[in-house]
Amino acid sequence: GRFFSEVPQNIASSEYKRTLPPKKIVLSVTLSVLAILTTFLNCLVITAIAVTRKLHHPANYLICSLAVTDLLVAVLVMPFSIIYIQKESWVMGKVVCTIWLSVDITCCTCSILHLAAIAIDRYRAITDAVEYSRKRTGARAGAMVAVVWLLSILISLPPLLWRYYTGDADQEDQCIILHHHIAFTLYSTLGAFYIPLLLILILYFKIYRAAQTLYMRREASRASRHSCMTNGSMIPSTYPAGDAGDGGPRSPDPVSPQDKSFSDPSTEEAPRERMRISVKKFHCKARRNDSRSESRRSQLSQGPRISGSRERKAASTLGLIIGAFVICWLPFFVKEVIVNTCSSCSTSMEMADFLTWLGYINSLINPLIYTIFNEDFKKAFQRLVRCSSYL
Structure with a gap:
């Protein structure tokens, strides 16, 4: 989300102000559809894990926690962002602005760290299967979730506590985090994205090599x-094949x-x-x-x-996981580093909103990627859809 930003120049440009209403309507409807789909898919994953006994496994507890985090993004972050984009200014007060920024930063960071935690869990499961199967308990999964949330709060809190408030009238109707210190940019971007990205790349490479072995x-x-x-x-x-299938x-x-x-x-x-x-x-x-x-x-x-089929499937799955994560979040964090370390660099409001929502879309993709290749999840989804059709 809007993790932090430099003191912007001409935040609401006259060109942006003159955006045609039909274009705004189409944009708002599109973003609303994305928010609804994100809510639906993550609710489907949570419900499937909750009601399907076969899915009550410690590895799936991390998937469920990721779905809860992405659901919070869909319910508590996306709607306010849609209103903000539609109005071109923040009209919900400073208190709501602070709460929204806090939830936005924490939940997006938590979603990213969940992906790193899942990578760690999968790495341990494939490289130390026998020993880790004994340690892979519900309590251990719960502890990993707690650590992820704690780290998310620790990463998100400093930029919020040391916000820079300006008396500039042009920024009174904006809901962003202003600061003048590069240290906050490096601290937040490294903790929220670049370190988890490096960890995910290394672990999934090792997972693929281990699977190949x-x-x-x-x-x-x-x-x-x-x-x-x-x-x-x-x-x-x-x-003959027909004579050999008895038990x-x-x-x-x-x-x-x-x-x-x-x-x-x-x-x-x-x-x-x-x-x-x-x-x-x-x-x-x-x-x-x-x-x-x-x-x-x-x-x-x-x-x-x-x-060979399994190896290709493993490679394609890992490619989707890493590819979706990088495509969704890398542009946003590259922009944040450039804009906040280069005093003469800036981006338009349209580009900032686009990159922000590209990151939000990762919360829509996660429930698809992390469940679509699992046969148990597929069957659970089918049962849920069939039951809902009779209601």
Whole structure:
């Protein structure tokens, strides 16, 4: 939002004042639609997690907290911003202005820090799956949420407390934070965006590399098992597919929990029949219990394809997460640094509003990106939509 601003020059230019009413109406309707969609999608995520027992998982508590934060942006920040843009001046008083700025800065910062917290959680889940699965409790997730909110308040508070009030009549009807110190700009931008951005980039790069390593190990394991089958006469079943579906157990898939969160469950191998043929000389007895599928030859041929599919899905998901975050917030924070460190630099009110709302849109995108690739969320959303259609 309007985190902070230099003492502006010609805030309400005559050109902006002469904006045609139809254009204002279209702009206001468009922004209102964005606010309503943001509210709806985040409410959908919160409701899905609340009523679906299968989604009661510590990792989803962070997603729920992110949705709550983005919902606050949609309900408490966006409507006031729409009125501000429509009126071209602040008409709701200084007290409301201070409250709005406080909520705006804190909630937007909190939303960004939630993305960093989710990246940390996913990194731990994929790089230390066994140990972290024991530590990944609801209390731990709650503690992470509390830390995120505390850091958001600590980052947002100094610029608000040390606001610069001017007696300039041109700024009496504006709701912005004025200051003359570059230190506030660096403190706020680094804490609210640049440090979380660096953390997210590093962690998601490591997550992708770790997932890639897991895929390579899985393929090597399959190749090793195939070698044992060949050398030890582990002949795969040649029964038709229609004869081999009676209660055969699913072949174990050495994929970490986090890898599954990036993958589509529809790419899992279908259950296959267990088939064993005893021979006199069997050189791979240690591999024997792993042979529980109908057709190892079919599984081997699918292995690289499935692995490649998951790897592409993981890469595309990470790309969407990082891309949406950077596209939405980087322009705003680059503008803030430039404008607040360069005394001769300024931006038009239209550009400032555009960059501000580009950041707000991240609260609309977050519930889509962080749930659309999860099959459990998809099913929960479908149930909620079907139930609502009968009301």
